[in-house]
Amino acid sequence: MAKILVTGGLGYIGSHTVVELVAAGYEPIIVDDLSNSNVKILDQLSRIIGFKPAFYQFDLCDMQKLNEFIAVEPEIDGIIHFAAFKAVGESVRNPLKYYRNNFYSLLNLLEVYKTKTINFVFSSSCTVYGQPDELPVTENAPVKMAESPYGNTKQIAEEILRDAITAGEAQKVIALRYFNPVGAHDTALIGELPNGVPQNLVPFITQTAIGKREKITVFGNNYNTKDGSCVRDYIHVVDLAKAHVAALRLMENEGFKGYDVFNLGTGNGNTVLEIIAAFENTTGVRLNYEIGPRREGDVEKVWGDVTKSTNKLHWQAQLGIDIMMSSAWEWEKYIAENPL
Ligand code: UD1
Secondary structure (H helix, E strand, C coil), rough: CCEEEEEECHHHHHHHHHHHHHCCCCCCEECCCCCCCCCCCHHHHHCCCCCCCCCEECCCCCCCHHHHHHHCCCCCCEEEEECCCHHHHHHCCCHHHHHHHHHHHHHHHHHEEEEECEEEEEEEEEEHHHHCCCEEECCCCCCCCCCCHHHHHHHHHHHHHHHHHHHHCCEEEEEECCCCEEECCCCCCCCCCCCCCCCCHHHHHHHCCCCCCCEEEEECCCCCCCCCCCCCCCEECCCHHHHHHHHHHHHCCCCCCCEEEECCCCCCCCCHHHHHHHHHHHEEEEEEEEEECCCCCCCCCCCCHHHHHHHCCCCCCCCCCCHHHHHHHHHHHHHHHHHC
């Protein structure tokens, strides 16, 4: 059974990917420093997959700890590198914290596995496109000047990986550019656990619906979109998780060489107001919302062209907006009744 190191494996996307790895016959080895995750997710995972996955708690920026880990887990076949800081606003306030964490962890991993043949999957983001000139945006669209240090860590990390491949310091790398991951596992045992006040739309919606927040503000209704609110390509986290398995499978092919990058979206865009309506319709819960000013740094509209992922990764998103909303809501209710 191929062993896959899943960094950040107790986080939102990481935990869902652990489930899909097991379903596909891989053995996940989780490394997580718990800086933005909860160790109880390990128990939740074991309730889904039937056993407790291997787990090591340490910070990948600590090279000594990483070497100790390699001494006890020498046989790793692939890495899915989720572990990173991801709060856009915080990255603007504390850029050095973001650059230090997101780069040291990546560089340490690349360094220690330099001489081994490892298939490497990197979590990138559609944020690298900024406001694309053409929609849907393809992987060939130019990378735009980053709006935040967080976004810059994704852009530069992609360059680091490409350079490492060119120089033979890494063998096979796939960068996955996520659009907007939402929703939760259908067991409602794992999902997104925002730290403090959620910055992202769907956790804010579900927390408002359950009464943790008084109301949700729609950031702007005067954009050049069908109803004036911003458009994003929302994708179910379980679909997204499955794409990581597809990326590993692709790299296992003899024919795959070097570096490649794929969009992970549905290919469709929805406005903020459409998402609110979809939540209300699927759950029957009315949301208290208001229209507010635009949020600084937001792009007007972005959705992905998924032709390349469909053809080369042999992967496509299956789950629609309704399941995204209902699963997010089931998870919010679960966590209200069973706080971790
Ligand atoms: C944001 C980041 C993106 C990052 C991603 C990671 C910015 C500009 N972009 O994506 O780089 O990869 O998070 O999670 O921060 N909205 C509201 N009210 C709210 C919250 C959000 O109207 O309370 C709107 C936003 O204006 C946006 C949409 O909902 O149009 C989605 O917002 P969000 O979930 O924060 O994701 P992004 O901004 O697309």
